[in-house]
Amino acid sequence: MKIDFSKILEVFNSLNEQVRYAIFGAVVVLILAADVFLLVLPQIRSIGDINEQIKKTSADTAQILNDKQRIEQIKKNLEDTRLKWEAMNNKVRSLQEVPAVLETISRIADENGVKIDQLMPQKQKQESLTVSPDGRYYALPVEIQAHCGYHMFGRFLNKLEGEELYFILKDLSVLNDDKSPNTHIFSVTIKIILVDKTKISSKKT
Numbered sequence: 001m002k003i004d005f006s007k008i009l010e011v012f013n014s015l016n017e018q019v020r021y022a023i024f025g026a027v028v029v030l031i032l033a034a035d036v037f038l039l040v041l042p043q044i045r046s047i048g049d050i051n052e053q054i055k056k057t058s059a060d061t062a063q064i065l066n067d068k069q070r071i072e073q074i075k076k077n078l079e080d081t082r083l084k085w086e087a088m089n090n091k092v093r094s095l096q097e098v099p100a101v102l103e104t105i106s107r108i109a110d111e112n113g114v115k116i117d118q119l120m121p122q123k124q125k126q127e128s129l130t131v132s133p134d135g136r137y138y139a140l141p142v143e144i145q146a147h148c149g150y151h152m153f154g155r156f157l158n159k160l161e162g163e164e165l166y167f168i169l170k171d172l173s174v175l176n177d178d179k180s181p182n183t184h185i186f187s188v189t190i191k192i193i194l195v196d197k198t199k200i201s202s203k204k205t
Helices: 005-014 017-091 095-111 150-162 198-204
Strands: 115-121 127-132 135-148 167-176 184-196
Touching: 095 115, 095 135, 095 150, 095 184, 135 150, 150 167, 150 184
Parallel strands: none
Antiparallel strands: 115 135, 127 135, 135 184, 167 184
């Protein structure tokens, strides 16, 4: 069907001015509406999708940064634990070094004015702790009886802790010395952590 635009234009020109403006306005409104529905709304939806993607990307980035910080913290904690383990492991003496350990205790006591009356390892009370690839670990109780002043004994324990010796303090008791008001009688048991590497080595060979 062929549309005769000349007749349409003739009819349009025959209308009064108000009607022509009304028709023109309606056409403009229709064009604007078509532009909104065909162009603007799809773009708005696209912008909304892009905004959601930006929010998701931002959330993912924040999560990645948070995970990175957690990983760094975990690595730091592992490194701190490794250093503490190495420091502690360096203080664990060999089971075969018990005589040398007793000599170390006596030497530190003498250096700090602590008079040792008894220094007795309780081998019958030795506890088996654990087994690792490095060896079998034990806790050997050593009973110490000594007399000295409070400060001297405190320095003695501090110096002992600073040595390459890992121990646990147990059963500390203090009595007054009737012969000297400034002297006290100390009884303490220290559990020295020792390692026996000979059995592990023999199994490997």
